[in-house]
Amino acid sequence: MTTTTAPAARKPATMAQALTRALRDAMAEDPAVHVMGEDVGALGGVFRVTDGLAAEFGEDRCSDTPLAEAGILGTAVGMAMYGLRPVVEMQFDAFAYPAFEQLVSHVARMRNRTRGAVPMPLTIRIPYGGGIGGVEHHSDSSEAYYLATPGLQVVTPGTVEDAYGLLRASIASDDPVVFLEPKRLYWTKSDWSPDAPTPVAPLGRAEIRRRGSSATLLTYGPSLPVCLEAAEAARAEGWDLEVVDLRTLVPFDDETVCASVRRTGRAVVVHESNGFGGPGGEIAARVTERCFHHLEAPVLRVAGFDIPYPPPMLERHHLPGVDRILDTVARLQWESRWTEGRDA
Amino acid sequence: MTVLEQPGSSRHTSGPAGPPPTWRPRVDPAPLLPDAEPYRLLGTEAARRLDAGLLKRLYAELVRGRRYNAQATALTRQGRLAVYPSSTGQEACQVAAALALEAQDWLFPSYRDTLAAVARGLDPVQALTLLRGDWHTGYDPHEHRVAPLCTPLATQLPHAVGLAHAARLKGDDVVALALVGDGGTSEGDFHEALNFAAVWQAPVVFLVQNNGFAISVPLAKQTAAPSLAHKAVGYGMPGRLVDGNDAPAVHEVLTDAVRRAREGGGPTLVEAVTYRVEAHTNADDATRYRTEAEVEAWRAHDPIALLERELTARGLLDEELAGAAREGAERLAADLRERMHADPPLEPMDLFDHVFTEQSDQLRAQAAQLRAELAAEAEGHPETATGTAPPAQEARS
Ligand SMILES: Cc1ncc(C[n+]2csc(CCOP(=O)(O)OP(=O)(O)O)c2C)c(N)n1
Numbered sequence: 158m159t160t161t162t163a164p165a166a167r168k169p170a171t172m173a174q175a176l177t178r179a180l181r182d183a184m185a186e187d188p189a190v191h192v193m194g195e196d197v198g199a200l201g202g203v204f205r206v207t208d209g210l211a212a213e214f215g216e217d218r219c220s221d222t223p224l225a226e227a228g229i230l231g232t233a234v235g236m237a238m239y240g241l242r243p244v245v246e247m248q249f250d251a252f253a254y255p256a257f258e259q260l261v262s263h264v265a266r267m268r269n270r271t272r273g274a275v276p277m278p279l280t281i282r283i284p285y286g287g288g289i290g291g292v293e294h295h296s297d298s299s300e301a302y303y304l305a306t307p308g309l310q311v312v313t314p315g316t317v318e319d320a321y322g323l324l325r326a327s328i329a330s331d332d333p334v335v336f337l338e339p340k341r342l343y344w345t346k347s348d349w350s351p352d353a354p355t356p357v358a359p360l361g362r363a364e365i366r367r368r369g370s371s372a373t374l375l376t377y378g379p380s381l382p383v384c385l386e387a388a389e390a391a392r393a394e395g396w397d398l399e400v401v402d403l404r405t406l407v408p409f410d411d412e413t414v415c416a417s418v419r420r421t422g423r424a425v426v427v428h429e430s431n432g433f434g435g436p437g438g439e440i441a442a443r444v445t446e447r448c449f450h451h452l453e454a455p456v457l458r459v460a461g462f463d464i465p466y467p468p469p470m471l472e473r474h475h476l477p478g479v480d481r482i483l484d485t486v487a488r489l490q491w492e493s494r495w496t497e498g499r500d501a
Numbered sequence: 502m503t504v505l506e507q508p509g510s511s512r513h514t515s516g517p518a519g520p521p522p523t524w525r526p527r528v529d530p531a532p533l534l535p536d537a538e539p540y541r542l543l544g545t546e547a548a549r550r551l552d553a554g555l556l557k558r559l560y561a562e563l564v565r566g567r568r569y570n571a572q573a574t575a576l577t578r579q580g581r582l583a584v585y586p587s588s589t590g591q592e593a594c595q596v597a598a599a600l601a602l603e604a605q606d607w608l609f610p611s612y613r614d615t616l617a618a619v620a621r622g623l624d625p626v627q628a629l630t631l632l633r634g635d636w637h638t639g640y641d642p643h644e645h646r647v648a649p650l651c652t653p654l655a656t657q658l659p660h661a662v663g664l665a666h667a668a669r670l671k672g673d674d675v676v677a678l679a680l681v682g683d684g685g686t687s688e689g690d691f692h693e694a695l696n697f698a699a700v701w702q703a704p705v706v707f708l709v710q711n712n713g714f715a716i717s718v719p720l721a722k723q724t725a726a727p728s729l730a731h732k733a734v735g736y737g738m739p740g741r742l743v744d745g746n747d748a749p750a751v752h753e754v755l756t757d758a759v760r761r762a763r764e765g766g767g768p769t770l771v772e773a774v775t776y777r778v779e780a781h782t783n784a785d786d787a788t789r790y791r792t793e794a795e796v797e798a799w800r801a802h803d804p805i806a807l808l809e810r811e812l813t814a815r816g817l818l819d820e821e822l823a824g825a826a827r828e829g830a831e832r833l834a835a836d837l838r839e840r841m842h843a844d845p846p847l848e849p850m851d852l853f854d855h856v857f858t859e860q861s862d863q864l865r866a867q868a869a870q871l872r873a874e875l876a877a878e879a880e881g882h883p884e885t886a887t888g889t890a891p892p893a894q895e896a897r898s
Contacts, residue, residue, distance in 0.1 A: 191670075223693070223697055223700050225693040225697070227689055228659050228693030228696065231656065231662075231663065231690060231693065232660070232663030232697050233663055234663055235661060235677075236664065236666065238660065239663075239664045239667035239668055239675075240667070240671075241670075243663075258656060258690075259690075262653045262656060263656060268858075270638045271637075271649060273854070274641040275642055276858065307856060308856055331858045332858050361861070408857075408863065409863065411863075
């Protein structure tokens with residue numbers, strides 16, 4: 158189609174739309190890509206991420222399955238064995254748990270146990286995290302379970318553009334990906350346009366979202382905008398914070414992370430899943446092991462409390478917000494003064 | 502739309518209550534129901550008409566299978582296998598499963614189904630590597646279209662459904678046959694697999710080998726269903742009961758089910774009633790949960806003896822057939838003994854292969870650590886190997 162009119166101003170698009178576009182492009186490019194899950198067909202998914210796919214590609218390519226998560230993932234394993242590239246939607250974070258056995262016992266290790274003979278090129282999309290006032294079982298941050306499982310890649314976009322680019326890369330990957338969609342960012346708007354060519358974002362690379370010199374905030378997914386806001390607010394305190402968006406937890410980009418921390422000398426990991434046994438502990442340990450002599454303070458963590466996800470009316474007390482991040486950054490400052498004092 | 506908004510719900514019926522909307526079962530359940538008695542052929546008139554070639558083939562495979570079980574169990578005593586779950590007494594199910602399939606079809610076995618895999622053409626040694634411990638799956642599943650021997654119960658069943666479904670979507674003529682034990686039918690994956698298969702009308706056949714026990718737990722404590730085959734009706738597929746020790750009967754029922762799947766008729770659940778004559782594995786003590794009398798009663802219903810009786814009645818069991826079967830079995834056993842005699846050469850660095858398509862930095866660093874440990878070991882300092890290995894992590898700067 159040609160048009161003589163001037164190109165319209167870019168329509169702001171949401172993360173959900175970027176994901177839809179990524180699925181559509183992947184399906185159009187490769188007939189092996191099949192989308193499956195609960196309500197993904199006519200309804201387009203409860204978050205509308207699969208909107209229009211069944212109409213465009215047919216119900217064989219975008220199919221409503223019976224309501225059974227182990228069955229969805231288990232049959233996807235068989236489909237992948239036969240050369241398809243299933244993209245599975247789990248409706249909500251806490252409803253992916255019935256599929257956990259298939260994920261851990263088969264998806265994650267099929268390539269390894271067959272010495273490469275049976276790869277698992279499948280993507281498991283899971284809307285995750287809180288902040289949307291969801292009732293019980295609709296707000297879990299389950300990333301620690303997945304990253305503790307060898308053989309899985311764990312991906313989580315924090316921007317609209319990355320939602321597109323990382324999902325494309327995930328579907329193209331010959332290894333399984335747990336693709337965690339921060340559901341409170343689904344409706345985040347940006348100037349990304351569905352019609353603009355968007356690059357595929359490589360897995361395993363972190364991205365510096367804001368340059369700074371005082372300390373590095375290491376974060377991902379739903380906490381990225383919170384960290385960027387905190388970095389702005391920190392300016393008033395004289396702190397110039399760098400914000401690193403991890404984008405993929407597995408593979409983990411030690412290089413970008415360590416380069417940043419070596420530059421700033423201080424690091425805080427921010428995520429909303431609980432701190433004990435959470436990703437922050439692993440990240441803090443890695444940073445400490447690699448950057449010990451550059452650190453002017455211990456690596457600190459800002460995380461959700463170690464409690465089952467709270468009821469919606471209380472969730473704001475649980476989720477790491479700007480204030481909690483700034484308080485922690487202040488502790489970093491104190492810790493380094495303490496170090497300086499001791500050295501003097 | 503919520504339940505309350507549905508047409509016909511109380512919110513919409515303001516007048517006097519009318520008759521309930523008519524309801525009919527979607528499918529007549531009667532044809533789906535299994536027969537009251539397991540299907541049998543041996544000893545019946547119908548058996549007299551069975552193809553002699555088929556009977557002889559089944560016989561040779563049964564004898565070979567039994568010998569395989571005996572030899573593999575012996576290998577556990579010699580420390581060559583960590584453990585072996587024998588399928589002695591169940592050979593008819595195993596052999597029939599393999600012989601019911603065409604070359605392009607797929608078999609999804611559990612840990613007890615090595616015989617089915619071997620009868621399908623898998624290298625008998627490769628089928629044992631899982632149990633020997635050198636690699637989890639010692640074969641390329643594509644070669645004979647045998648999925649990895651599966652240990653977590655019933656989890657291979659949805660794989661079979663997905664593969665069969667994918668094949669049909671691609672227009673390929675492929676049927677998947679999935680094997681599961683009676684205990685495995687209690688797992689959620691069993692139910693989800695059957696449901697998916699029926700909803701998708703996937704070309705898949707489920708064979709339950711009901712051998713009476715899940716380790717020590719008898720069927721009565723596993724299910725209250727009239728039979729395991731009855732479970733099919735609830736999913737909308739036919740359930741078939743067959744005497745699992747009657748090799749031609751199992752073969753016929755499975756062949757029918759496979760043909761039905763191939764022709765687009767959808768899935769079938771077959772329950773083969775058999776018995777686990779040996780303990781769960783060589784490491785199990787079966788005397789704790791069953792009597793010798795029970796085992797003896799089943800030994801009298803032995804699948805090989807049953808078939809021999811039929812062959813004899815038809816004058817087919819001559820020295821040529823018996824000798825050939827014996828020889829085939831002994832060849833297999835000798836081959837197993839020989840090739841399982843020594844530990845296989847192992848390459849520790851293989852550990853880091855095939856975790857992902859491309860090795861991650863993380864795994865590369867860990868591989869370097871192991872390589873250094875191995876080098877130190879080779880130099881004869883095994884006890885200090887770990888201590889002297891360079892740090893796995895990148896050099897400190
Ligand atoms: C999910 C799961 N739970 C428990 C086990 C441990 N286990 C191994 S075999 C077995 C009994 C299985 O019985 P059945 O399904 O009847 O098969 P059989 O061994 O009799 O062939 C159990 C409980 C397992 N392998 N997988």
